[in-house]
Amino acid sequence: MRVRDSVVxxxxxxxxxxxxxxxxxxxxxxxxxxxxRRADALAEVARECEAAGxxxxxxxxxxxxxxxxxxxxxxxxxxxxRIDAWVNCAAVTAFAPFLEIPLxxxxxxxxxxxxxYVHGARAALPYLRDQGKGVLINVxxxxxxxPQPYTHAYSMAKAAVRVLSASLRQELRLDGAxxxxxxxxxPPTIDTPFFDHTANYTGRKAKAMPPVYSAxxxxxxxxxxxxxxxxxxxxxxxARNLLMQSKFAPGLAERMMGSQVDKMHLYRxxxxxxxxxxxxxxxxxxxxxxxxxHGRRQTALRRVASTAALLTGGMVAARRWGR
Amino acid sequence: MSARLRAARYLVDFDSxxxxxxxxxxxxxxxDHRGMSVxxxxxxxxxxxxxxxxxxxxxxxxxxxxxxxxxxxxxxxISADDIADWVTAQYPGGPYPVVxxxxxxxxxxxxxxxxxxxxxxxxxxxxxxxxxxxxxxxxAAMEALAPTAQLVAQRNPEVAVHHMHDPAQDRPMLExxxxxxxxxxxxxxxxxxxxxxxxxxxxxxxxxxxxxTWRTRQVGERAxxxxxxxxxVSEEEYHDSGPRIADYLARERSPWRRWEPPETDARxxxxxxxxxxxxxxxxxxxxxxxGYQLRRLVVEEPQDLSDFVADLHxxxxxxxxxxxxxxxxxSYVQWDPLWAxxxxxxxxxxxxxxxxxxxxxxxxxHHADPYDEIYVNLFSQGLWSPGVVPVHHWRELAASAARVxxxxxxxxxxxxxxxAGSTMRYQPAFAALPPRHPLPAPLDVAExxxxxQSTTASYRLTWSGPASx
Numbered sequence: 141m142r143v144r145d146s147v148v149x150x151x152x153x154x155x156x157x158x159x160x161x162x163x164x165x166x167x168x169x170x171x172x173x174x175x176x177r178r179a180d181a182l183a184e185v186a187r188e189c190e191a192a193g194x195x196x197x198x199x200x201x202x203x204x205x206x207x208x209x210x211x212x213x214x215x216x217x218x219x220x221x222r223i224d225a226w227v228n229c230a231a232v233t234a235f236a237p238f239l240e241i242p243l244x245x246x247x248x249x250x251x252x253x254x255x256x257y258v259h260g261a262r263a264a265l266p267y268l269r270d271q272g273k274g275v276l277i278n279v280x281x282x283x284x285x286x287p288q289p290y291t292h293a294y295s296m297a298k299a300a301v302r303v304l305s306a307s308l309r310q311e312l313r314l315d316g317a318x319x320x321x322x323x324x325x326x327p328p329t330i331d332t333p334f335f336d337h338t339a340n341y342t343g344r345k346a347k348a349m350p351p352v353y354s355a356x357x358x359x360x361x362x363x364x365x366x367x368x369x370x371x372x373x374x375x376x377x378x379a380r381n382l383l384m385q386s387k388f389a390p391g392l393a394e395r396m397m398g399s400q401v402d403k404m405h406l407y408r409x410x411x412x413x414x415x416x417x418x419x420x421x422x423x424x425x426x427x428x429x430x431x432x433x434h435g436r437r438q439t440a441l442r443r444v445a446s447t448a449a450l451l452t453g454g455m456v457a458a459r460r461w462g463r
Numbered sequence: 464m465s466a467r468l469r470a471a472r473y474l475v476d477f478d479s480x481x482x483x484x485x486x487x488x489x490x491x492x493x494x495d496h497r498g499m500s501v502x503x504x505x506x507x508x509x510x511x512x513x514x515x516x517x518x519x520x521x522x523x524x525x526x527x528x529x530x531x532x533x534x535x536x537x538x539x540x541i542s543a544d545d546i547a548d549w550v551t552a553q554y555p556g557g558p559y560p561v562v563x564x565x566x567x568x569x570x571x572x573x574x575x576x577x578x579x580x581x582x583x584x585x586x587x588x589x590x591x592x593x594x595x596x597x598x599x600x601x602x603a604a605m606e607a608l609a610p611t612a613q614l615v616a617q618r619n620p621e622v623a624v625h626h627m628h629d630p631a632q633d634r635p636m637l638e639x640x641x642x643x644x645x646x647x648x649x650x651x652x653x654x655x656x657x658x659x660x661x662x663x664x665x666x667x668x669x670x671x672x673x674x675x676t677w678r679t680r681q682v683g684e685r686a687x688x689x690x691x692x693x694x695x696v697s698e699e700e701y702h703d704s705g706p707r708i709a710d711y712l713a714r715e716r717s718p719w720r721r722w723e724p725p726e727t728d729a730r731x732x733x734x735x736x737x738x739x740x741x742x743x744x745x746x747x748x749x750x751x752x753x754g755y756q757l758r759r760l761v762v763e764e765p766q767d768l769s770d771f772v773a774d775l776h777x778x779x780x781x782x783x784x785x786x787x788x789x790x791x792x793x794s795y796v797q798w799d800p801l802w803a804x805x806x807x808x809x810x811x812x813x814x815x816x817x818x819x820x821x822x823x824x825x826x827x828x829h830h831a832d833p834y835d836e837i838y839v840n841l842f843s844q845g846l847w848s849p850g851v852v853p854v855h856h857w858r859e860l861a862a863s864a865a866r867v868x869x870x871x872x873x874x875x876x877x878x879x880x881x882x883a884g885s886t887m888r889y890q891p892a893f894a895a896l897p898p899r900h901p902l903p904a905p906l907d908v909a910e911x912x913x914x915x916q917s918t919t920a921s922y923r924l925t926w927s928g929p930a931s932x
Contacts, residue, residue: 343611344536403536406535
């Protein structure tokens, strides 16, 4: 599908991956319909999208409200005449020992991260099916493959999203809606403000666990999926490595993830007060794509290091072979 | 890692409770408390350390704070039971005629050594690394550490956790760590077994109770936040800071000019020195069950014990034929009961190097029979906190009160109170004082009664009569 002149609905568009996706789609010439709770942040994203060359419609929406998500789809169709792609991206999380997180906050995460996607799919699919084509993209996570400690609800939700995509794919195929594609994107740690807004009951400040990738990289993957839909896409070599590890040494992968999260996803020297973060109230401000975790710089550094290692290895091998 | 080693890792080496156990334990093994029982003791090393530039020395104190704290993810391993085991492991086999238990106090350490009694401190300090909040932002510190304090309290039902935050005296440490003081409220199986097995039949438990309280805020079940602590700043000044604190904060280049601590909800036992009476019923039950005597030594302020213990030592030395004309004021945890007794020196414990301690020593010297020699040793906490008394004042006090010689020993006067070598220097300074004497035979609990009956002096304490099963 051509991205230019297509209509793309993005939930969670006020910051992070959602915002980067909206901007990437707008830059590619798509009309974007932006959904998130923060009206002021959405207005700013809409301005940025228009400046990037696309049309934009901001529709403040809480994805846990099924009627509001239906209204979002209607508004998109009323304004642009159709929906070509729907990107479910809105997500919240909490870092907390299992027994410490208040139950209503656990439920809220499931509500946003699972039911929000369900509401999105139920709002989008009737239009996509009627049109006979379209893409539903669900942003899941590598934690759907190798779950983490302290983020039980989020990991459960991301696994549920992956399963939801698979179920929908099968159902659509059985139903003969071959032109309607459902894709799952599984990014690793992404440089977004997500970790600053998270609910937290661990007593330790959360941070982006390395290796960190940029939100723009996920956005590029999503734009590529609109062009050429694929079943599941892991973003970045780390996510692919984790997938392989989970297949061949699942126990080891689980243990490694556990200790890595404990040591590297939560600060060991910066305590944090107990907070419900942005679970019930959106974070203040107008949002941003990056969370200041230097995803681009880290990726560039990793690439330079990998290239240097490959070149060195190649030269050593060539010398040996030459003797 | 064994439980004891783990406990030793998260216990703080400069804590009063930890040093009480270490000093008495080593005394009972015939060893001194050099380098706080963990570090080297060397005048040369001390001089080298304190000859470093001021900024480096200040940095050394902060670095020690970071090094003493355990990473936050290990806070879940803090175990009151491991600490209890660590404390009992400090003491050789026994059996002992007396065991002391309760509030930490340097005077009580000297008393325990005189009685040859193990000392079980009710409060010990565990520290976690804390680089996330500013020392002058007590609200942020309380909120940030509340989950950790709750976690430790939740996992250790036998203790209350007091998060103590004092940017006046502990500033360099607070730049790298947070203080979690664990106050034992239940005797617990380990200490109960220790008392059952190692206190001689018919023995005496001396319960040291300091009734000092402080305004605090509850942050969870058995978890409290205390802003400030006993020292050179009054409780009122911590909570309503004025020009003196503004000057201090400006000197420390803090972005704050006053402290804004959180609202408090109750007065509770002072985090470091105060006694939590919740522990007493367990001891009363045990004493009754095992036929032990339980004697209570109750004071309002931690330092109230100092003049009593000093006069008791003088009386005891005199009865044992030792000289009684040498006074050795020792501050904070730079106490050494072995050297005090070996030198025939009367120990006078100074809670810290602050004005209230100075005034207590002044008052004591005013009332006590004059001493020929007075040697004052001072702890260095790494900064000019409000209320720190300059060395020359101490020197002048010692010199004016002593009949023959009064001086400050074991202190680099140019570096004080940023004398980073202070802990390595105090023991060699004590050891350099001739002559030495054989250790006196142990004091008996009954002798305390006799002393109090014979003396005309009055002390700010209550010594409860024998009560046994």
